[in-house]
Amino acid sequence: MTGASPARRVALDILLDLEDSGAYARDALDASLKVRALDRRDAGLAMRLVLGVVASYGCLDDLIDAFSDKPDRMNSRVRNALRIATFELIYLGTEPRAAVSQGVELVRDRARSATGFANAVLRRIAECRDSYLDADDVREQGARGRFAASIVSLARRGGLPEWLTERIVDSIGFDSAEDLAAAEFEPAPVAVQVNPNDGDAMEDLQRVVRGAGNARKGFGEPLANGITVQEGQLPGAVLDVPSARLVGTDLLKRSGVAVCDLNAQVVATAALAEGRCLEVGSGRGTKTFVMTAQAQRLGIACSSVALELSRRKTSLNRRRLERAGLAEGVRFVTGDGCDLDQSLRDIDGEAEGRALFASVLVDAPCSGTGTMRRHPEIPWRLLPVDVDEDLPELQLALLTEAAGRVIPGGQLLYATCSVLKEENASVVNAFLASPAGAAFSLEPVSDAPAFRMDVCKGAADYVRAHEDGRGRFQTVPKPDGFDGHFCARMVRRG
Template sequence: MSAPALARVAAHRALLEAARRGGYVRDLLTASESPHALDARDRGLAMRLALGVTATSGCLDEALDAFLAKPNKVSPRVRCALRIAAFELLYGGTAPEVAVSQGVELVRASARGAAGLANAVLRRVSEARDAYLSAEDVAPAGRAAVAEARRAGLPVWLAAEIRSSCGDAARPLFGSQLGVAPLAVHVNPRAEGSVDAASVGGSPSALPGCIQGADGPRLVASGLFERGDAAASDLRAQLVATAATRPGTCLEIGAGRGTKTYVMAAQGRRAGYAREHTALDLHERKCALNRGRLEAAGLIDGVRLVTGDARDLDGALAGADAPPRLFDTVLVDAPCSGTGTMRRHPEIPWRLDHADARTGLPGLQLAMLEQAAAHVAPGGELFYATCSVLSAENRAVVEAFLSGERGAGFSPVPVSRSGIFSLPTFAPAAELLRACEDGDGMFQSVPAPGCYDGHFCARLRRNA
């Protein structure tokens, strides 16, 4: 008999707390005191187990429940311990004898009398691993689709939606689903003389201000975020924000904590643009966080923060400090499924509701886009962006908008030809967008091993 490894205990504790609070396991594990008592290797294992179990929880339960006589009678603490061991057996590459032994000890620490049950169930999960992942229990007609979903740790319906939306690009997405997404940051123009790629363990990008492949621990230790000298942002999200950076007035809808606000303010300065930026979000707390970061970064000049509902822009803007009613640029950063960012947010696959992804979110997105269109000045541009890979939220929403009354005066134009990319320093970045554009110039990236996240952006010009 041996005690469970500290990394597994830390992962178990964080997973239980996330379930209790309905929170995010990464945040809880990072903020908790216990990981700091571990060495770097164990901290990494604890994070990998916690994130992996979260990302594949439905598949883990399915595999476990096949060998539990009374699945509904298993306590949350015991189930959580069983999930950790099952993840190691199915997806983690841990030696079966280690995964089973450690799983039994983790269960024993939660409920001593359940150790025998855990031993029997985990051994059977180990023996059935290949058959489960190959979906041998499913009729031949549906076996391939179920096996694809199980190997990626996804709900079958979500894997099918991704396959339908992404075509051949779905395979590398599924292959990267349980991997680590690369880290990129955007550097404040004021800090470019003191912050370079080597200092954060990364490499320069074709996009001005962007450092790609940065080292997370080195970034955290650097203090760059606290000083406002950099903001963490996926490379492809930075491309979208840069494309929407234009001279004149801008309305950013769905600004959240302000990562795109930060990037747009920084890129506007690099481009020498005179800009007035109104950043709107539904939540006052997020607006306050946006303001605080911009102030720390020295990027607040010309930026107005507004709290309000994007489905009632007239009402939201009427309560603000005399913003314009028509804008040269409107960016709708729409609430979405987040399916392009599942590696960073492992809660998404098993919390996402099928009806929301198919109809609920697209309905909200279309309503926001139609509201936004009424605030684009003649000759101005409307950008619609999500971090989803589902066509129902992306191209289908844009097509529904363009075919309706509110979209009749708009025409799609390539994102890569946005005006900022005509500037010599920004021109090389346009190729990064063109690599993922369709025939109408709409940008859609898809995650893959070693690649950045899935983002969508359509650029629509209003007729003068």
Template sequence: MARATAARSLALFLLGERRRRDARARDLLRGSSELDALAERDRGLVTRLVLGATAASGALDAAIDAHLRRGARLEPRVRDALRLAAFELLYLDGRADVCVSQGVELVRGVAPRAAGLANAVLRRVAEEDAPALGAARRRVSEGTFDASDLALVGALPEWLCSAALVSLGRDGAAAWAAGALEPVGAWVASNRARAEAGQSPLRALREAGCDPEPGPLPGSFLLGSPSRLASSGLVERVRVIPCDLAAQEVALAAAPAPGSRVLEVGQGRGTKTLLLEGAACAAGGPCEIVAVEVGPRKSELAARRMEAAGVAGHVRCVCADGRALGDELGLFDLVFLDAPCTGTGTLARHPEIAWSLSPDAAHELAALQRELLASAARRVAPGGRLVYATCSVLAEEDERVVEALLACPAGEGLELVRAGRTPLRPGCDTHFHAELRRVS
């Protein structure tokens, strides 16, 4: 009798921990000493299985449930094991006999009496669902697809694929869905606000064994061995900043002038604060940032991060509601709003997102985004710029929000300079950003 491999058994354990603790899959993977003990190839398989089964959970459940008797209920650990095996079979293109056998053994290990059911379900997935997925992939490749095909290819809700088609067009939506389950690149940015003689970030990353390759943006690096970063101390000392290439690109597009006054709304943990300050320093000197965050804990963490980064003298962290920015703040040369959003441009990086969203999520967030943008617009000085950014691909949160501002009193005197999304690169997020200028 075959036994489940150590890698698949660990993947099942971690998937169960994620469910029981309602934890983020990536956090569990980062903190797993058992994962660190595996060979590199097995670590890669565990990572793909856990992240993939999480990202595709709704699609996998639909496939599994279609092959159960009406009214049948699965014990949670059995469902976890079936999800892993079905994901490997469908989306990692694993050998059907191996995936079925290993899935049965995973189920046998948690519920021996369910082994026969697992065998029957997984064989049906191999015989019926795998060919259906292959046909959907061909239609996408040929350009004859619809939203249901994108939903199969990306293991995504069909309503979300319909919205993406409207927002991104056919080619953009196809690329977005195809990338939803792909591994993401381990990108970092150098802290350009604190250049130290003889201490180049590239050299430091190489010495730490991270195998960095310079990226297409100033100060960007793609790590070939990202697991070495945690023990290097470079993140704690804020020598480098973990962030996707799209986030770096948005901050670079908004680059403040040296000495300018900047208002950042939606600071979070301060990643874009550091990128904006770094862009100003690279251009000749620091800018003066007031960074607003509604969450007290995030604001405190960001303030400590600014100290560690060596920019606290030029960044003031303020805990406040971005919808009620008072006149006491004054006017700013640049107002940068990093708005809360559905995160649909970051599905590969955040596998919990897609199946946690409701069809009304973008509509509900758009109301908040319009309020935040109208409030931010009132703080733009004559001749100053307003930059609106999200990590969503949905037009309702992006273009429509900007259009609503320009059509209301808060948008008077502003003109749209440019708007668009960062490229849909393999292994990267995509962000939307729009730049407006106050002309009167």
């Protein structure tokens, strides 16, 4: 084999650029002219290598350093070349001789004098793959115990930090944590919400899905307002859309659909209610799109306020909804969810008092541990203090502030894309135990107004299947499933 393959050379270039720029891997890949110049197969491999290395570099470095005499003196070019080859050996299952050979060639391109070193390191890594993943070294130490070895093995298989793996196991149990780890290097499925104003969107989507030969799940029997796919029946939701073919259409550009994980669509639909709705933390407006589309589709008469701290994201939200013809009845506000009196001052002035809402959704900033396969930077940038203190403090502050804007009998929803109890159940429990939470009772998400409608019966069943004993909705990523989302629904006593 002569020379490193084009996909691996491009992957190495991007990884080096990421170290210098600190940019997000997906953004760099989307903007890379080098990736676009590759054929489809090589582009796919380059993307998988970059995302995989970014997601697991801590584990990769542990292995590389274990077989290096002077790891602190290794230059960035050599280390990233070794990371690519190690990722292939440990997580992609590339044939060892090919992975080692290509890794050596990558090193040769950048540091010819280090090829012998690279060859020796990669051969030793290839030999220890199974024992590394099984954490045999931890079991042999004995002192850390069998459970510790199981945690280390799980962390290594998912390419995750050990401390984070411990928190995940403590939050969702070992079996569900195994599902999450197994999903880390698998592509996440794509779901969309259809714009009810776009008469051609559903037909175009059917052409995209069927044209891709996507017979694994396919389309089920159409509902009056949507398509039945997979295990849930959520009006307007279409699942397992091939993203490459979707990008090749104008559906996104014309806002005929919005890409949104199924479980995020469930949360957005749960937030609908007759009257006025407030969305705190609307971001770029994905849930805003789902809420307005669902309200129109289901005949729920509501107006809404989409509040977001970032002015740029507010602008993106407004432009997409205007393009989709869904902006009527939506107020777009830039402001801080921790200071609603200031952020909603104009709306309060129009109401000649504090504006209250039938439904308030707090889409809280969080660790994103339910979406790590989509955002590979998360596991190794996240710190224990983030999930122990900083995020929960902010989340509780947002929830407490939002509680004062709910009408008697109205609902307050708290949502994250995390699987960690520190950000989910613990925040909700702290709120309910506080003076602000004393006026609220925890109610099942599946009892939200939209899920009481006949057309949403299948969706309500789906939600119930993922509720805990107190009616809180929690999903966990699986290799063939959607993302991890949490939602708690609280109703203000009259």
